[in-house]
Amino acid sequence: MEETPAQVNSPVSLEGVAVKDATITGKRKSDEPDKPEASGRGKRRRGAGGKKLQPGERYIPPPQKRNPGVGFSQEHFNETSYYFEGGLRKVHPYYFDFKTYCKGRWVGKSLLEVFKSEFRAESPEYYLRAAGEGRIRLNDTPVEDLSVVLRNNDHMKNTVHRHEPPVVGRPLEVLVDDGEVLVVDKPASIPVHPCGRFRHNTVIFILGKERGISELHTVHRLDRLTSGVLLFARTLETSKKLDQLVRDRQLEKEYVCRVGGEFPEGELICEEPILVVSFKIGLCRVDPKGKECRTVFRRLSFNGKTSVVRCLPLTGRTHQIRVHLQYLGFPIINDPIYGSSAWGPHRGKGGLVGKSNEELLQALVEEHQSQESLHLLDIPDDGINRVQEAEKNKASEEMDGSCEPGRSSSSEAANSNDTSVEESQSPTPNKSNGNQTGLDSPQKTPPVWRDKLCSECKLVRPDPTEKELIMYLHALRYKGPDFEYSTRLPDWAKEDWVEADDL
Numbered sequence: 001m002e003e004t005p006a007q008v009n010s011p012v013s014l015e016g017v018a019v020k021d022a023t024i025t026g027k028r029k030s031d032e033p034d035k036p037e038a039s040g041r042g043k044r045r046r047g048a049g050g051k052k053l054q055p056g057e058r059y060i061p062p063p064q065k066r067n068p069g070v071g072f073s074q075e076h077f078n079e080t081s082y083y084f085e086g087g088l089r090k091v092h093p094y095y096f097d098f099k100t101y102c103k104g105r106w107v108g109k110s111l112l113e114v115f116k117s118e119f120r121a122e123s124p125e126y127y128l129r130a131a132g133e134g135r136i137r138l139n140d141t142p143v144e145d146l147s148v149v150l151r152n153n154d155h156m157k158n159t160v161h162r163h164e165p166p167v168v169g170r171p172l173e174v175l176v177d178d179g180e181v182l183v184v185d186k187p188a189s190i191p192v193h194p195c196g197r198f199r200h201n202t203v204i205f206i207l208g209k210e211r212g213i214s215e216l217h218t219v220h221r222l223d224r225l226t227s228g229v230l231l232f233a234r235t236l237e238t239s240k241k242l243d244q245l246v247r248d249r250q251l252e253k254e255y256v257c258r259v260g261g262e263f264p265e266g267e268l269i270c271e272e273p274i275l276v277v278s279f280k281i282g283l284c285r286v287d288p289k290g291k292e293c294r295t296v297f298r299r300l301s302f303n304g305k306t307s308v309v310r311c312l313p314l315t316g317r318t319h320q321i322r323v324h325l326q327y328l329g330f331p332i333i334n335d336p337i338y339g340s341s342a343w344g345p346h347r348g349k350g351g352l353v354g355k356s357n358e359e360l361l362q363a364l365v366e367e368h369q370s371q372e373s374l375h376l377l378d379i380p381d382d383g384i385n386r387v388q389e390a391e392k393n394k395a396s397e398e399m400d401g402s403c404e405p406g407r408s409s410s411s412e413a414a415n416s417n418d419t420s421v422e423e424s425q426s427p428t429p430n431k432s433n434g435n436q437t438g439l440d441s442p443q444k445t446p447p448v449w450r451d452k453l454c455s456e457c458k459l460v461r462p463d464p465t466e467k468e469l470i471m472y473l474h475a476l477r478y479k480g481p482d483f484e485y486s487t488r489l490p491d492w493a494k495e496d497w498v499e500a501d502d503l
Helices: 111-118 124-132 203-211 236-247 320-328 357-370 384-392 394-400
Strands: 082-085 088-091 094-101 136-138 155-162 173-177 181-186 227-233 252-260 267-270 274-278 283-286 295-302 306-313 473-479 484-486
Touching: 111 124, 124 136, 181 203, 227 236, 227 484, 252 320, 267 320, 274 320, 274 357, 283 320, 283 357, 295 320, 306 320
Parallel strands: 227 473
Antiparallel strands: 082 088, 094 155, 136 155, 173 181, 181 227, 252 306, 252 473, 267 295, 274 283, 295 306, 473 484
């Protein structure tokens, strides 16, 4: 790789970077002063003081104005606390409100029908009991009778007792924090943003809870199982400038990984197009109908069984490195998706799969279901039905950007504190010490935090193994025209490394 003079982990200097916006004020549309409202004369509100309701008709308040410029706050960080056990970071269970406005396909259906058809993580009996406990609300009013028919603009809330999966207990190391950018060395197993079952066990919440850092702007993302350099902008102005560098392809990302077998020597370039098969779990494959992409590979070492490979993705497709390595016949060790036997005897080498997209997705889910490892795909225990429903309804989910009232949505952005998804009702336990070392903590889950309706409280889940929490893919370096951020090489990427099973 050609090097230019740059100081490793040096502050960003973005002077002279062209930005399409002529001026950058650091304000979002929501930050601008509201324009004077027109006179309300002649307008009548529905309900009290307005349109007279017919017998049996419900008052539905107008949708609340969203403020996308507000990030997660201390109120959210205080919902629960961490404890450390067996080298893992764990989260005490807590109460949380999932909220959403009524979707178009739900209009005219009863609440119970919607829960039965779209939120099958729990039984209909559970929702009936939850309603009896006042945990299901419609327009902020508790609903005891789930036969109520939904109408447009109905706002639904479902209070659940939320459990999060554990992640590795290694502290989150901050590499740079200069007021313009924040750079961290992300451990494997920790998602960047709240998603699926993860909320507090995410980079965004750990930074907020343990370091008091919030209102970050995402520059790029890393998969949950990927470790390494993760870059955030501290200000909107810096975010826009870095985004421009990304669009102009002036940012270079370098990864290292360990793959099975002897990877060829010399530089190897893969330019196969990649198609997204499932947005829910991010499943992709090489396909002529996919988007163009390009990755440059070079072997760094070979220990007789596995190879360490340097990867330079010149485009930014979902799972690009992982998909291209699978296509070349060298999937990353511990990759729960692209190293799976669901791809057939060739494991997807050369694009040989012999299955339709639907058959591939079904086979992948069934394999992990049989191994009780669906959590590695970040999907619920009821598997394929939920995934297929999510794919079917993806378009409408994107339109309103809201979260499902039964369980977590697949994405909660770092800086989009949408009023329809974020509020929670939780105890306010003491916050964990921000100087945790990742060793065992004397704290245990208090028995008072068990919930009589929660099915998760009745389960005893074994702790995940290191193999389940770590994939051998690491973001080693992030480089711009005049800055560079890098981490140490992971132990598994060193030339003399030997896998524990081989000792």
